[in-house]
Amino acid sequence: MAEPTPAQGMPTPDQVLQMMQGKMGDTLPEWPAQLKDQAPDLLLSTAMLSKGSVARAESTIPLKYRHLMAVSAALARRQPACARSQARMAMAEGATADEVMDAVRIARHLIAVGVIDAAAPILADLDAARG
Known part of the structure; x- marks a missing residue:
């Protein structure tokens, strides 16, 4: 091209x-x-x-929150450099350290719940094995 x-x-x-x-x-x-x-x-x-996503000018979500959402998404995808840069950009847009930590906590929670959700078939097998 x-x-x-x-x-x-x-x-x-x-x-x-x-x-x-x-x-x-x-x-x-x-x-x-x-x-x-x-x-x-x-x-x-x-x-x-x-x-067209995080930087979309027409978004109704304030930029700092879009960056915080990107922090959580990057953490969930195991992309530490991306998460770090998004956190820095969120803070440059006015996010506090506590807000960034909340994004980390949310990502951790959703990842942990994802493991339990993925284990649902195992849990069903265990229920069946117990009788």
Whole structure:
């Protein structure tokens, strides 16, 4: 895929990488730079997904809360660098340390409940084995 030009209204892969570095700082994983060189179209499409979700200007949810939601989602997906960068961005938007910790607590709870939910067939087998 040819690299889009700014005249087409799309940022270049270099611009996307610079934006990510500016927002994520030392929490930026290696893959954006790798994609910039190996698959710039994939880097651009990933950036557009972010623009349409967490960064969506039309959202009725305040940005700090969108970042806090992203903290919980990233933790649930076991993505510590993403969770850390989202926490930093939430705090830059006014979230408190207590609010970030609440997002961590919520993620932990939902992950723990997910384990119990996944164990439901085992629990049914145990009930059946008990008679």
